[in-house]
Amino acid sequence: MTLSRREFTQVAAALGASLAWGGNARASRVKWQERRELYPEGVASGDPDPNSVILWTRKPFGDGERHILTVEVAEDEHFRRVVAHAPAPVSAAADWTARVLVGGLKPSRVYWYRFSDADGEGSRVGRTITAPTTNDPRPVSFAFVSCQDVNEGKLNAYRRMIFEDERAAPEDQLGFVLHLGDFIYEVVEYPEEVKTRYDRVIYEVARITDGGKVGKFHYPLTVDGYRAIYRGYLADPDLQDARARWPFVAMWDNHEFSWQGWQSIQKAGGPERPGQSIKVAANQAWFEYLPARVAPPSGSLEAFGPPAVKDVRIEQWDENGLGVEPNNLAAINSLIGYRSCRYGRHLDLIITDQHSYRSADPFSDKAVASFGPEFTGMFPEDAARILDGGRAFNDGNPPNEISFNGAHAANPQKDAPPQTILGATQKAWFKDKLRRSTATWKIWGNSEGTPDWRSDPQNLPPGLTKETWPKTTYAVMSTGDYGSAYRERAEIYDLVRDERITGFAIVSGDLHSFWAGYATSELPPGRFQPVGLSFVGASLSSAGTMEAYEHNFPKTDPLRPLFLADRPGEGKPDWTYNMLLKHGVRSCLEYAKSFDLKRAHAVSNPELAPHLEFVDLGGHGYATVRLSADEMRTEFVCIPRPITRSERADGGPLRYRVVHSAPLWRAGEKPRLVQQVLEGDIGLST
Numbered sequence: 001m002t003l004s005r006r007e008f009t010q011v012a013a014a015l016g017a018s019l020a021w022g023g024n025a026r027a028s029r030v031k032w033q034e035r036r037e038l039y040p041e042g043v044a045s046g047d048p049d050p051n052s053v054i055l056w057t058r059k060p061f062g063d064g065e066r067h068i069l070t071v072e073v074a075e076d077e078h079f080r081r082v083v084a085h086a087p088a089p090v091s092a093a094a095d096w097t098a099r100v101l102v103g104g105l106k107p108s109r110v111y112w113y114r115f116s117d118a119d120g121e122g123s124r125v126g127r128t129i130t131a132p133t134t135n136d137p138r139p140v141s142f143a144f145v146s147c148q149d150v151n152e153g154k155l156n157a158y159r160r161m162i163f164e165d166e167r168a169a170p171e172d173q174l175g176f177v178l179h180l181g182d183f184i185y186e187v188v189e190y191p192e193e194v195k196t197r198y199d200r201v202i203y204e205v206a207r208i209t210d211g212g213k214v215g216k217f218h219y220p221l222t223v224d225g226y227r228a229i230y231r232g233y234l235a236d237p238d239l240q241d242a243r244a245r246w247p248f249v250a251m252w253d254n255h256e257f258s259w260q261g262w263q264s265i266q267k268a269g270g271p272e273r274p275g276q277s278i279k280v281a282a283n284q285a286w287f288e289y290l291p292a293r294v295a296p297p298s299g300s301l302e303a304f305g306p307p308a309v310k311d312v313r314i315e316q317w318d319e320n321g322l323g324v325e326p327n328n329l330a331a332i333n334s335l336i337g338y339r340s341c342r343y344g345r346h347l348d349l350i351i352t353d354q355h356s357y358r359s360a361d362p363f364s365d366k367a368v369a370s371f372g373p374e375f376t377g378m379f380p381e382d383a384a385r386i387l388d389g390g391r392a393f394n395d396g397n398p399p400n401e402i403s404f405n406g407a408h409a410a411n412p413q414k415d416a417p418p419q420t421i422l423g424a425t426q427k428a429w430f431k432d433k434l435r436r437s438t439a440t441w442k443i444w445g446n447s448e449g450t451p452d453w454r455s456d457p458q459n460l461p462p463g464l465t466k467e468t469w470p471k472t473t474y475a476v477m478s479t480g481d482y483g484s485a486y487r488e489r490a491e492i493y494d495l496v497r498d499e500r501i502t503g504f505a506i507v508s509g510d511l512h513s514f515w516a517g518y519a520t521s522e523l524p525p526g527r528f529q530p531v532g533l534s535f536v537g538a539s540l541s542s543a544g545t546m547e548a549y550e551h552n553f554p555k556t557d558p559l560r561p562l563f564l565a566d567r568p569g570e571g572k573p574d575w576t577y578n579m580l581l582k583h584g585v586r587s588c589l590e591y592a593k594s595f596d597l598k599r600a601h602a603v604s605n606p607e608l609a610p611h612l613e614f615v616d617l618g619g620h621g622y623a624t625v626r627l628s629a630d631e632m633r634t635e636f637v638c639i640p641r642p643i644t645r646s647e648r649a650d651g652g653p654l655r656y657r658v659v660h661s662a663p664l665w666r667a668g669e670k671p672r673l674v675q676q677v678l679e680g681d682i683g684l685s686t
Contacts, residue, residue: 005021005103005104011052011101011103012101012103020071020073020084020085020086020100020101020102020103021084021102021103021104022073022083022084022102022103022104022105022106023083023084023104024083025074025075025081025082025083026081026082027079027080027081027082028072028074028079028080028082029082029085030070030072030085030116030120030122031120032072032079032114032116032120032122033120033121033122034122034123034124034125035121035122035123036123036124038059038117038121038123039057039058039059039115039122039123039124040058040060040231040234040235041057041058041230041231041234041235041240041289042057042123042124042126042234042240042243042244043055043056043057043113043114043115043123043124043125043126043243043244044056044057044126044243044244044248044290044291045113045126045128045243045246045247045248045291046247046248046249046250046290046291046292046293047247047249047291047292047293047339047341048128048129048130048131048176048247049130049131049341049342050107050108050130050131050132050133050134051103051104051105051106051107051130052101052102052103052104052105052130053101053102053105053111053128053130053247054099054100054101054102054291054292054293054301055071055073055088055098055099055100055101055102055113055115055126055128055291056097056098056099056100056289056290056291057069057071057088057097057098057115057123058090058095058096058097058098058231058289059090059096059098059115059117059123060095060096061090061092061096064092065091065092065093066089066090066091066092066093067089067090067091067117067118068087068088068089068090068118069087069088069089069090069098069115069116069117070085070086070087070088070115070116070117071084071085071086071087071088071098071100071102071113071114071115072084072085072113072114072116073085073102073105073111073112073113074111074112074113075109075111075112076112077112077125077127079112079114083104083105083111084102084104084105086100086102088100088115089302091302091303093303093304094288094302094303094304095227095285095288097288097289098115099291099301099302100301101301105130106130107130107131107132107133107136108129108130108131108132108133108136108138108344109129109130110127110128110129111127111128111129111130112125112126112127112128113125113126113127113128114126124240124244125244126243126244126245127244127245127246128246128247129175129176129246129247131175131176131341131342131343131344132175132343132344132345133344134342134344134345135344135345136344136345137344137345137346137629138171138344139171139346139626139627139628140175140343140344140346140347140626140627141172141173141174141175141624141625141626141627142174142175142176142177142178142343142624142625143161143174143176143177143178143246143622143623143624143625144177144178144179144180144445144507144509144537144622144623144624144625145157145177145178145179145180145509145537145540145622145623146179146180146181146182146253146447146509146510146537146539146540147181147182147253147509147510147512147538147539147540147541147542148182148183148233148239148539148540148541148542149182149185149539149541149542149543150203150205150232150233150236150239150541151185151188151189151202151203151205152189152197152200152201152202152203152541152542152543153200153540153541153542153543153641153642153643154236154238154541154642154643154644154645154646155236155238155239155242155540155541155642155645156238156541156639156642156645156646156651156652157540157541157620157621157622157637157639157642157651158238158239158241158242158540158622158651159238159241159646159648159649159650159651159652160621160622160637160639160650160651160652160654161174161177161242161622161637161651162238162241162242162245162651163649163650163651164637164650165245165246172626174246174624175246175247175343176246176247176248176249176343177242177246177247177248177249178248178249178250178349178351178445178507179248179249179250179251179290180251180253180445180446180447180507180508180509180510180537181250181251181252181253181254181255181256181447181509181510182253182254182255182256182447182509182510182539182542183230183233183250183252183256183286183290184226184229184230184233184255184256185229185255185542186219186220186226186229186255186256186257186258186259186268186282187214187217187218187219187255187259187268187269188205188206188208188217188218188219188229188232189202189216189217189218190202190204190207190216190218191203191204193216194216197543198543198547198548198550198551199551199641199643200543200643201643201644204232205229205232205233206225206228206229206231206232207228208220208225208228208229209224209225210222210224210225211225212268214268214269214270215269217268217269219258219259219268220278220281220282221266221277221278221281222277222278222281223280223281223284223285223306225281226281226282226284226285226286227285227288227289229285230285230288230289234289238645238651248290248291249292249341249349249351249445250290250292251337251338251351251352251353251445251446251447252282252286252337252353252355252447253354253355253447253448253509253510254355254447254510256282256286257278257279257282257283257355258275258278258282261275261279261355262355262358262359262360262361263279263314263322263323263328263331263332263355263356263357263358264276264278264279264314264323264327264328264331264332265314265323266278266279273311274311274312274313274314275311275331276309276310276311276312276327276328276330276331277309277310277311277331278311279331279332279334279356280306280307280309280330280331280334281306283304283306283331283334283335284304284306284334284335286335286337287304287335288304292337292339293339294335294336294337294339295336296334296335297334297335304335306334307330307331307334309327309330309331310327311327312325312327313325314328317417319417320359320417320420320423320424321358321359321360321416321417321419321420322357322359322423322424332356332357336353337351337353337356338351338352338353338426338429338430339351340433342439344439345439345440345629346439346440346441346627346628346629347439347440347441347443347627348433348437348438348439348441348442348443349443349445350430350433350434350437350442350443350444350445351445351446352422352426352430352444352445352446353422353426354421354422354446354447354448354481355447356423357420357422357423357424357425357426358419358420358421358422358423359416359417359419359420359423360416361479361480362387362388362390362412362413362416362419363379363384363387363479363480363484365387365409365412367409367410367412368383368387368402368409368412370407370409371383371404371405371407371409372404372405372467372469374465374466374467374559375457375465375467375469375475375559376553376557376559376563377477377478378455378457378469378475378476378477379475379476379477379479380404380470380473380475380476381454381473381474381475381476382472382473383402383404383473384476384479384484384486385486386398386399386402386411386413387402387411387412387413387419388413388418388419388484388485388486388487389413389418389419389486389487390413390414390415390416390417390418390419391413391414391415391416391417391418392417392418392487393413393418398411398413398414399411399414400414404470405467405468405469405470418487418488419485419487419488420485420488421448421481421482421485421488422488427488427491427492430444430492431492431495434492434495434496434499434501434504435495435499435501437501439503440503440627440628440629440664441503441505441627441632441664442501442503442504442505443505443506443507443625443627444504444505444506444507445507445508446482446506446507446508447508447509447510448480448481448482448508448509448510448511449481449482449483449508449509449510449511449515449534449536450481450482450483450489450506450508450519450534451483451515451517451534451536451611451612451615452476452483452484452523452609452611453476453477453478453483453581454474454475454476454477454523454581454608454609455474455475455477455562455580455581455584455585455608456474456475456584456585456605456608457469457475457585458470458471458472458473458474459584459585459586459605460585461589464558464559465558465559474608477580477581481510481511486521489521490521490522493519493520493521493531493532494521496519496531496532497529497531500667500668501531501667502664502665502666502667503532503632503664503665504519504531504532504533505519505532505533505534505535505632505662506519506532506533506534506535507535507536507537507623507625507634508534508535508536508537509536509537509539510536511536512538512539512542512543512544512545512617512619512620513536513538513539513544513545513615513616513617513618513619514536514537514538514614514615514616514619514621514623514636514638514685515534515535515536515612515614515615515616516533516534516535516536516612516613516614516615516634516636516660516673516675517533517534517535517609517611517612517613517614517615517673518530518532518533518534518610518611518613518670518671518673519531519532519533519534519611520611523607523608523609523610523611524607524608524610525607528610528611529670530611530670530671531671532671533632533634533662533671533673534611535623535625535634535660537621537622537623537636538616538619538620538621538622538623538636538638539620540620540621540622540642541620541642544617544618544619544620545577545617545618546564546575546577546617546618547618547641549563549564549577550564550572550573561576561588561589561591561592562576562577562580562585562588562589563575563576563577563580563588564576564577565588565591565592565595566592567595574591574595574683574684575616575617575618575683575684576588576591576592576684577617578615578616578617578618578683578684578685579591579600579684581609581612581615581617582604582608582609582612582615582686583600583601583603583604583605583608583609584604584605584608584609585605586603586604586605587600587601587603587604587605588600590602590603591684597684613660613673613675613686614636614658614660614675614682614685614686615685616636616638616682616683616685619636619638619655619685620638620639620640620641620642621636621637621638621639621655622637623635623636623637624637629664630663630664631661631662631663631664632661632662632664633659633660633661633662634659634660634661635657635658635659635660635678636656636657636658636659636660637654637657638654638655638656638657638658638680639651639652639653639654639655640652640653640655654679654680655680655681656677656678656679656680656681656682657677657678657679657680658675658676658677658678658680658682658685659675659676659678660673660674660675661673661674661676662674
């Protein structure tokens with residue numbers, strides 16, 4: 001569908017965007033000269049549709065409150081065929097950032113753009129791509145990324161992505177990058193206070209003069225603190241190059257606001273505190289630095305216009321666990337990020353917000369969390385389901401008490417609502433989008449993983465631990481994402497099944513690891529009935545589980561072989577944690593004894609994880625997706641631990657490249673993944 005100028009004007013007005021309309025091509029009339037140092041954060045584009053895209057830059061001025069830049073959009077990188085030319089206001093109120101919505105563009109087209117001031121001093125040249133029309137039958141390709149902590153690492157993965165895309169055939173190049181959150185980490189270390197963490201150098205990012213501190217981590221409490229961090233992150237040359245090459249479609253995760261925060265409650269390693277003003281500040285900085293089709297409180301893309309809120313304790317909650325305190329509602333609704341994007345005939349991308357509307361953490365009670373202290377990181381699955389279900393568990397008859405091996409604790413969730421990550425309003429929107437989608441593939445983009453993390457300590461040999469794990473339950477290895485949001489996840493998956501929706505797949509971030517598998521409500525001994533596919537992309541740079549365990553897991557712990565297998569005479573252990581999640585404790589113990597993968601797989605527990613085809617808890621890199629009329633192809637590109645910046649044009653060597661392909665299935669059929677290792681060694685990931 002092509003929008004008329006009148007229709008586009010209405011769209012622009014809804015976003016508060018100035019009208020920039022494409023027209024006949026002509027040579028540039030701007031006496032532009034590149035002065036990148038005057039645009040220190042580079043350029044970017046975001047949220048393209050078939051006819052328009054949002055363009056972004058930042059140019060600080062030393063005087064005045066508002067200035068006007070000029071943006072040009074061209075069909076060629078030399079700007080001999082300029083199709084749009086528009087004013088781009090910047091102001092101190094928006095930290096000198098500009099957002100311009102340019103319309104009247106042609107679908108599936110590469111365009112180049114640049115900004116300049118009144119003297120012709122210009123930004124670098126950016127490249128962007130419009131989306132295909134809804135009836136375009138050609139395949140769609142995109143990358144998904146997350147977790148780019150430049151305080152502790154480098155973004156070599158972007159270099160690799162750019163290197164490969166520049167050399168790909170035009171029909172195989174990426175159309176956009178889906179950023180699934182942790183674009184920044186609001187907790188910042190200072191190099192003079194923390195020399196290293198694990199084996200990582202601590203790099204300078206920002207100084208937060210009006211923030212808080214917990215341990216060695218500084219964190220912002222005002223918009224100026226968040227802005228300083230965004231500027232520090234965007235000083236990274238590889239991130240700048242990536243944003244200048246592709247349009248980004250972004251959603252925040254937790255660190256864009258608060259490490260352990262939720263709704264407008266701020267928490268960063270210490271006690272919770274009311275954080276309505278902090279949430280507004282976080283939303284404002286996100287809006288200013290990531291171009292997206294989101295409507296700010298001001299009603300204008302020129303500046304955010306933060307609502308006035310007070311930091312007050314939330315004491316009243318609705319039936320879904322949403323704080324109804326007016327300042328909380330004003331803060332979380334100051335920027336609504338969930339939205340959908342259509343790309344051709346084959347992709348509906350439905351993006352959700354996992355933190356602004358979620359209910360309280362049902363797994364935080366210390367009495368329950370103390371169950372089974374010998375079993376590192378393990379929690380009884382049956383207890384997890386009770387806590388997740390709250391007052392709705394067992395058809396509204398939850399137990400008064402939760403027990404484990406003779407230990408008893410009062411059920412802290414007995415009168416609490418069932419856990420929700422999406423919240424009622426967003427969930428209703430999401431389900432409606434799924435029902436109405438006419439695309440071949442319905443891709444749920446969310447910042448958190450959906451696969452179950454579980455192990456089978458009931459199969460440990462007698463005597464290895466003093467306490468015996470009950471035979472009646474598995475162990476949950478992680479909570480906080482959809483893997484332990486059993487009721488809400490089932491509600492979504494049951495909708496997919498009941499509405500006979502095909503081509504349903506999930507792409508996630510946050511877990512700092514690669515996963516490939518199936519979307520299923522239950523695992524054995526329940527009914528394993530996958531309704532779609534589930535993928536998780538590794539972190540671009542942030543430290544992961546295996547890195548932490550290599551440094552912190554005690555060598556004397558009898559359960560160490562379940563996580564790390566120490567080869568005699570070798571420095572680095574093998575990552576048996578991957579094997580634990582996919583094959584179980586018997587496989588891990590056999591591998592740690594014999595280092596024979598075939599023998600280890602021979603004693604795999606087939607009922608533990610039929611939903612998993614691949615898991616690498618130590619991976620870094622990115623994933624690409626190619627969608628066609630009959631196949632989804634997801635490729636994991638894994639790089640070595642990115643502690644220092646590679647000087648190679650390709651971003652450095654690869655650890656491995658693995659593809660998971662799935663043919664489109666019919667309603668009622670089970671999806672099926674086929675794995676192919678294209679290069680490198682995937683270790684114990686499968």
